[in-house]
Amino acid sequence: MIVVQHITKSFGDHDVLKDVSMTFEQGKTNLIIGQSGSGKTILMKICIGLVDPDQGVVTFDERPFSQMKEKEQVPIRKEMGILFQGGALFDSLTVEQNIMFPLNMFTEMSDKEKLDRVNFCLKRVNLENVNKLFPSELSGGMVKRVAIARAISNNPKYLFCDEPNSGLDPKTAEMIDELISEITHEYNMITVINTHDMNSVLAIGQNINFLYHGSLWWVGNKDTILHTDNKELQDFVFSTRLTRRIIK
Amino acid sequence: MLTRLGDYLILMYQTFRVPDKMSVFRQQLNLQFAAIGLDSFVIVTIVSIFTGAISALQTAYNIDSPFIPLFMVGFTTRQMIILEFSPTVISLILAGKVGSQIASEIGTMRVTEQIDALRAMGINPANYLILPRIAAGLIFNPILIVFSIAISLLGAWGACAITGVVAPNDFAHGLQSWFEPFSVYYALIKTVVFAFIISSVSGYLGYSVEGGSVEVGRASTKAVVYASILIIFFDLVLTQLLLV
Helix, strand or coil: CEEEEEEEEEECCEEEEEEEEEEECCCCEEEEECCCCCCHHHHHHHHCCCCCCCEEEEEECCEEHHHCCHHHHHHHHCCEEEECCCCCCCCCCCHHHHHHHHHHHHCCCCHHHHHHHHHHHHHHCCCCCCCCCCHHHCCHHHHHHHHHHHHHCCCCCEEEEECCCCCCCHHHHHHHHHHHHHHHHHHCCEEEEEECCHHHHHHHCCEEEEEECCEEEEEECCCCHHHCCCHHHHHHHCCCHHHHHHHC | CHHHHHHHHHHHHHHCCCCCCHHHHHHHHHHHHHHHHHHHHHHHHHHHHHHHHHHHHHHHHHCCCCCCCCHHHHHHHHHHHHHHHHHHHHHHHHHHHHHHHHHHHHHHHHHCCHHHHHHHCCCCHHHHHHHHHHHHHHHHHHHHHHHHHHHHHHHHHHHHHHHCCCCHHHHHHHHHCCCCHHHHHHHHHHHHHHHHHHHHHHHHHHHCCCCCHHHHHHHHHHHHHHHHHHHHHHHHHHHHHHHC
């Protein structure tokens, strides 16, 4: 379990996160939702140790990750898989080398074992025969799938996804959502997803945390979110023309 | 200015650590040998041939005293090439080619979250990205400079032979006169210092990019400008320290 306790973060006079506490559960897709500028990305960066909080602590299975020194964090970092918004694949490496990268750095597997693992991960994200392609030769959806394959290559306990379907067409976005959800259940991981896409929220939101102006405003799941009487959440949920038309 | 210097020193402290995995470091080093070293041979060859040829011709045309023997053209050209042209001019050329390449590569990795990805995985990005580039520069630039000296002297000899301003035998006699091996050591010491400046300053400027493609472009330009200024400055300092 990942526990976020009383996290506060400011940049100058601007309070980005105000005493935020939440829990991410094992085997579930945990969502952080909110409008742009609500503090989702900073919260995720604090969770994965790219930004230090001003106050508060993030614990991974009772290990106080955010209070550890950089060197002490390394074993926990090796248990993380991270899917960045743009994929963050290494441009100079092929798809195969990208997925093999964590295996090269953190395991003593033989070349054959590594290649088998790469092919298994690629198959798992429904991609085959792309081993020798470079990231610049892939479509947006393929980049995300390769990034997921890289994130899961080292069997992570924790999977973090920052807006995994941003910039994708609705069908590909749905496929990415399904893939993340399947992988989460299959490997019993703790998955944390940053999103403002209501399709994702309604499809895979098992534990939803709504951030509003840097504060935790609402906690629930995909079944309760449509029946909320929280005005700010209602504004967020029904902010698209499509959802408003369906509700009418 | 002081803040930047402090940031640079902190980055160098993070860079000079034992690599997380030696086999991966060796792979990266080989890639940088190709990118920084082998890919620079063509430009080094072209610049060196012409620099050598021009130095010889300028020297020959400016010696109009009958009391100065013609073999002095060979001697003067050799000294100019070994002491200044090859180590300094070629390093300035490499600051443009390699420096901008390093800054733009690392800067692009910064703005596309590739450096964040490395850090989040528990890898020291400065060590992984900058150390192989510095090591490749320190090892390969002296090779390039020795090659440049040889090619420049060949260019100088060729120019004299083709134009006939100095007889090839006289030129060769001058090349061999009063040779002091220390002048080559001096050139190599300068080259190593300049290689460190080029790779570390460019690495720092790329690593500290914030923003998007415009900032990557600016970092790339700054890398060339700062590295060139530092090369000229340290050229003066080293000349004073080593030749006095």
